[in-house]
Amino acid sequence: MREEAWVESLRRRFPFSRGLGIGDDAAVLAPDSRRESLVLTTDMLVEGVHFRKGDLTPAQLALKSLAVNLSDLAAMGARPLFYTLALALPADYMGLCLEEFYDGLEQGNRRWGVELAGGDLSAGSILTISITAVGEAARPVLRSGSRVGDLLAVCGRLGWSKLGLHDLLNGQRKGPFAEAHISVEPLLAQGQTLGPLASAMMDLSDGLLKDLGRLCSASGLDAEIDAAALPLDRVLSDRCRTLGWSPLETVLVGGEDYALLFTAGVQEMAKIKTLVLEPDISVIGRMVPGGGQVRVFENGRERVVEVECYDHFAVHGAGD
């Protein structure tokens, strides 16, 4: 299909209700009487760094690419509006794979109530997917708003995606852990419910300890985690023990969990627990004076965690 025909087919398939979408030099967002803040985020998935092409179908890859961007909007307490997509495609991804990729995007648009506003497509040596997503929020929740005495909580599961990545790297594409790694569900409704009540929030992409360190630094506080309060169910613990992994460390360093990490005052946390019923909310610790450190306590004693959190650069030697 020629490029013009391809763009025209996308224009018809992805109508844009907020102005001018696909087809001109740029998308146009119609003026409106906006009273809320616009929230923007970009996330890029690169073959060989973030995924292996054979592990996900094109539709799964499209859904995951969109989901990780929407997870960042959820983490701001924002409602998603629309996104742009830039794709670099190796020759073997042209044609049928590309069709299936856009099928996945269409599914994601319906499921998460978001629209494709435009983008770009190029030949490339490796598959690269870059999405810029835009949402709106009356009061975007930052990482920096935490206060001394706030409770620290997680909404969602931890460690499952790390186990799923291990399974995929060992050729196992089925099962609940691989599923958790492949099929990311952005916690959009939960993020919007938490928005007015949380003092600080972020989504967990690089592992609890590492991401919490970022929230602590932004808020100028330390965090204390109670190991016994972490969400550690039997299925995860059993699987960890089979592999000789520590369940506690698996949950602490995780990676690609896309759970929401947030802090809130005691009263706000009680209200949150009545409003957000699913997935589980685990209150895992509290914020204390300090300057960006995270400490984990097990049976009243500090536990030193030596396993490293996920680091795209360190893992793949692409930088420092």
Ligand SMILES: [Mg+2]
């Ligand atoms: Mg994030």
